Amino acid sequence: MRIGFMFAALFAGVVTVSAAPLFALSCMPMDVASNFRVADEADESYVIVRGRVTVEEQPWELGREDRGSHRFEYKSYIARIDGQVAGRRGFNAAFSEAIEFRQACRLWPDLNVCEDTGARAAEQDDEDMIYFLRKTEQGYDFTTGDCPGGVYPATRSNVRQVRRCMAGQDCRAAWEN
Template sequence: MTRFITFALAAFAPLPAAALSCLPHSVEATYQRADQAEESYVVVQGRLTFDASALPDNGTGTQSPPKLTRVPAQISGMALSKGGFDVPFEQPLTLEVACYGPWCGSVEEGDVLAFVERTPQDGYVLESNPCGGNLFTAPKPAMIDQVQSCFAGGPCTPER
């Protein structure tokens, strides 16, 4: 009888948390993914604003976060063209924050480098997920230079 109880307790014990495994999040990999996609993307360097209280709680609450949370947002900045980031871009968009189990995309208001999808039904959409998605917060000058190089046909190989 004791063996049965021990087995039953072991069978219902919580399992160790699984780790989320993502490929490295890089401007080059994101650029290549957007460039090869059937969807249309605009690369924007600018300021992202939204209501942060609408974001999922990243699994810190008592319930699992939803798989996808859509948040109205605004991005103001410059879109990438052959001349660099020189096309004014000020648009409302839908921020889509995906969660994989308890892990959710990280999004902060402020300066961003964003690969914004242009959709016929929803207008502009920006995706964030636990592995990075299409958003880079507080981009460094080297990231801006790299995405411009990718756009101009220069070297655009993600680091491994």
């Protein structure tokens, strides 16, 4: 009995340790510089805003979509961002807009990772954050998925990095240095 338990515990530990790197590689962490380059190379237009979010409407389900063998659920909510938009000289121009926040979640059996998208921004409205917002015909939106990105704390180093990137200076991700 003890041998069976020890084998099961050892097997569970090996599976956990070996799966962790695979999961970690599936969501490489973004930083301000790498996100800036992705947005800069995208077909869509983006603005970078430093500010605070206030949730105006509660989340609602947009629907589900199959992509290959995976099923995704989309939810969104409306929130207001009050702050400043980035330009070549930093965050100088006032910005106050209602934004549609969208969250695309891969559906896993018996696991709902898309339960409450409204809490995501509501938790962030007590401090300034840096958002990469996509410009649309209706205004702006912010879309995130299973792997987070596009929103960062407005720390001094992140604000300086945005300024460097906007001015065409050194715009390398921290892990590239």
